[in-house]
Amino acid sequence: MAVSWQQNSQVYRRYIRNLATLYETRQDMRFFIEAILSLIVISIFGAFAIRPTLVTIGALNSEISSKRETEATLDQKIANLARAEELYNKESESIALLDLAIPSNPDPIHYTRQIEGIKKRNNTTVAGITLGAVAIVGSADDVRQATRTSLSTEFRAVPFPEVARFVPYALDIRSDYESMLGFLRDLESLLRPFYYDSVVISVSRLSTEELILSIGGKIPYFDPTKAVPIQQEESE
Known part of the structure; x- marks a missing residue:
């Protein structure tokens, strides 16, 4: 078991040394590794930066929907008040008689x-x-x-x-x-x-x-x- 562990350790060390050698000698490999690391870093920081923005956008959409419903309700009430005023003006004489009757x-x-x-x-x-x-x-x-x-x-x-x-x-x-x-x-x-x-x-x-x-x-x-x-x- 000890011999197997030591052999595996030597293999991993040799593999890491080879990667380090390739990173130092080959420019394309260096660019590839740096690009991958940069993408990982950007993804991590981007997730933390974009999440509050997405939450804010969702809250704004909900608020806009609520405001639209309120606006529609107010428009309906204004229309009802206009109809009520028109009906009141039309029936004003009858209302005066009603005040006398009751x-x-x-x-x-x-x-x-x-x-x-x-x-x-x-x-x-x-x-x-x-x-x-x-x-x-x-x-x-x-x-x-x-x-x-x-x-x-x-x-x-x-x-x-x-x-x-x-x-x-x-x-x-x-x-x-x-x-x-x-x-x-x-x-x-x-x-x-x-x-x-x-x-x-x-x-x-x-x-x-x-x-x-x-x-x-x-x-x-x-x-x-x-x-x-x-x-x-x-x-x-």
Whole structure:
């Protein structure tokens, strides 16, 4: 085993000496070896130098793609806003009527004035008007529970949206049949709707020609702070 190792060692030494001799005597061999070593060194240093550049290029490509998606989203939002503005301008008159029909606050005084006008037009007598709890100052939520447990419990309440706001409203009318019929027609034609919970007609004790109409219900209004956003349907 020792002899074999020594023989191999001598062979390797002779091989290295021959390479050294060839490197010193032959110019082409010297150029070939130097070229190989130069390529190895360049490859090693190039790998360390190019890798950060490649990582940076990849990050920039990802950022550019993200910016393009953001730009497309913003363009779509701008287009939607332009269409919304066009639709708003087109329907501005209808929106003004809608604000009158469903005001942004309870405003029972304005509605009562309209009732007074109907009363005079039809020669009827308003015997009484009763309102439920109304938020004059502050949030409507402060009186919402009181509203539900006051007048509305006295009526046979009809289904009403949970997010809607309303003022419980009741009135008693005295008149003959024709005048009362005209009063009801005018009440139905008001721009602001009236949701009936109960309607009771009785004959006056003083005169058989006089009828008593008792109406209980709700007049709605819109609270912008409690608006439910419309979910945009995703396009398939």
